Amino acid sequence: MTADVTTLKARAERLRELHHGDMLVLPNVWDAASAATVAEAGFPAVATASAAISAMLGHPDGEGAPWEEMFAAAGRVARAVTVPVTVDAEAGYGMRPRELVDRLLEIGAVGCNLEDTDHRAGGRPADAGAQAERLAGVRSAADDAGVPIVVNARVDTFLPAAGVPEEERVAEAVRRGRLYLGAGADCVYPIGVRRKRDLAALVAELPGPVNGNTGDELDLATLRELGVARVSYGPRFYRAALADLKTEVQKLLT
Structure with a gap:
């Protein structure tokens, strides 16, 4: 392991706590x-974007990359921060729960997103x-390993x-979210929600933390007002970085 079980357990417990305080961004x-860069800016946790x-x-995207390459990249992320x-x-790349854990x-990871797209x-x-x-199996395997991995169960019903x-x-x-929380997930992530009223209904109806995304109707202040526990951005900043690179290198040709 990159870190010992005691360290990983403490980090997992800290990650879980962050879902029950001020909104985790x-x-x-x-x-x-x-x-x-993100950790040095002061964010209390780091999340990868597949x-x-x-x-x-x-x-x-969509499990088009070999899992070995994806985990190697994620491992470099985990080693870069504390x-x-x-x-x-x-x-989950077709892995059995214990193998995934x-x-x-x-x-060195203490949390994961698991989507319900096949x-x-x-x-x-x-x-x-x-x-x-499957989520219950992941929770059981994490318990057996002695590290309470934080499971963010993605619900993909809003994706076209x-x-x-x-x-x-x-x-x-x-x-779906109720089933997943009942199985041991820590948070539900209904990706692709764009309307405030839809997200408000989900936060009200789901008996656990909800992961939201910013959008036209959903800035950070609105997400906080709605009671969203966690906010993620997917590949947005990666794409913004590439767009900036494109702009700068094109200047060299003029």
Whole structure:
């Protein structure tokens, strides 16, 4: 392991505490340098973005990159900082729960995102009951390992690829989120929510912390007002960095 079990346990407990205090803001990172930048700025935890890491490695998002490369990159992130690190583990790469937990702890991570998209079935939603069982397995494996890994259960019903009718998305996200929290997830992440009223309904109906994203109707002040526990940005800052690079290098050609 990158760190001993005692250190990892303390970091996991700290990460869990951060979901129950002031809103946890996580500007997602993709490499050691971006991780160090975020930690040095004063953020109490660091989160990776799978879309950014896979793009950096030259692979498509959605488990298009070999898990070995993704975990190696996440390990470099974890070694670059002393704050808790949570890894976007996509849908778990087909690993059994104990293997997933062991791989996370080996690289020094104490949290993970797990999405309920089935990439092996064309990106359709996974069966909610089966996903809940998987999350329960991850929780049990983490307990056995002695490190209470923080599980952020992503609910993908608001993504167009999920094929859920717009009028059913909130109810289906609530149904899935309740199942996942009941299975031992620490937080529910309904990715892709754009409307304030939808997110307000989710926060009200889900009996646990909710992860939100900023958007046209959802700035940080609004998310805090709604009671969102955690805010993440996915590959946004990675793409902004590339856009800045493009602008600067194009100046060299003029």
